[in-house]
Amino acid sequence: MNKDQLKTPYFMIDEAKLIRNLEIAKQLKEISGVKLVLALKCFSTWGVFDIIKPYLDGTTSSGPFEVKLGYEKFGGETHAYSVGYSEDDVREVADICDKMIFNSQSQLAAYRHLVEGKASLGLRLNPGVSYAGQDLANPARKFSRLGVQVDHLNPEVFDSINGVMFHMNCENKDVDAFINLLDAISEQFGEYLNKLDWVSMGGGVFFTWPGYDVEKLGLALKAFSEKHGVQMYLEPGEAIITKTTDLVVTVVDVVENVMKTAIVDSATEAHRLDTLIYNEPASVLEASENGEHQYVIGSCSCLAGDQFCVANFDKPLEIGQKLHIIDSAGYTMVKLNWFNGLKMPSVYCERTNGDIEKLNEFGYDDFKRSLSQWSVS
Structure with a gap:
């Protein structure tokens, strides 16, 4: 042709350019021990998943159709997240996801019985700090509905979940700014994180940007993981493609x-x-x-x-x-x-x-x- x-x-997707980004992702994984799951909300063109799959650990989603696509076409770990699940949504994906992350304590309480014994349970937390160039994409913006703020948390919830997800970055090309966010999270939520198995820092970390200090990021993620005894995840989208x-x-x-x-x-x-x-x-x-x-x-x-x-x-x-x-x-x-x-x-x-x-x-x-x-x- x-x-x-x-x-x-x-x-026109260029395979060579895609592999160049994926090799950087591989380097980050080797340094940090972090697992990487592709954010399907950013890129879902499954015709090139064969190129991406050898480098990443799975997919993360924002709705039930993305969960199904990740499970069927990518494999590996399938993370399910939604800002607002219906009961039908939960029933539809509970049997095919490895982790189900709820946006609120009320949704977790309402639907956890449908997930327990099938998938690892998670909750999205909002640290109130972020790195985003535009307010429209800022998860910590005023009146944000995304995740649970620390002053609204019921500490008992951490005795019955396996992990948490933060997402507070959008095209963050500054490794020092991200490390500052890590420190803020550790300070606010550290006592809770110590009880968990895994922590996802979401997406928006632009580690494939030219000149980005991948080693510094990797060592920071590794230190956080060791400090709290958790498996770390990132959810790259734009960084991959x-x-x-x-x-x-x-x-x-x-x-x-x-x-x-x-x-x-x-x-x-x-x-x-x-x-x-x-x-x-x-x-x-x-x-x-x-x-x-x-x-x-x-x-x-x-x-x-x-x-x-x-x-x-x-x-x-x-x-x-x-x-x-x-x-x-x-x-x-x-x-x-x-x-x-x-x-x-x-x-x-x-x-x-x-x-x-x-x-x-x-x-x-x-x-x-x-x-x-x-x-x-």
């Missing part, structure tokens, strides 16, 4: 209203939603910081403010030209939608031997079926 013949829009995947699009028109806009056959609203939600402009591989030709890279949706970024180029863009929206794996394929009836991007993987493998493609029937299934008489 020739890349030049592929119809846009499509995602960062800079591995491009969203490839085609310029379909160029219009001008003070600035030139290159309209492409994709949309942030439908295909790269976090660009819109967090107001974080995308990056284009073909762009040049000092290029003389500036364009808004605009989507083909009807939403007026739907654009990928503003970028400079050495040469004028032409209709029919392909552009690569880089770093488009995390929180993209898991959030795709059919807004405006736009064509859904296909998903490919470029293997280390140069082969292009098609993982998925979508058509009109998928769009139609997502809206109604049964005929109405």
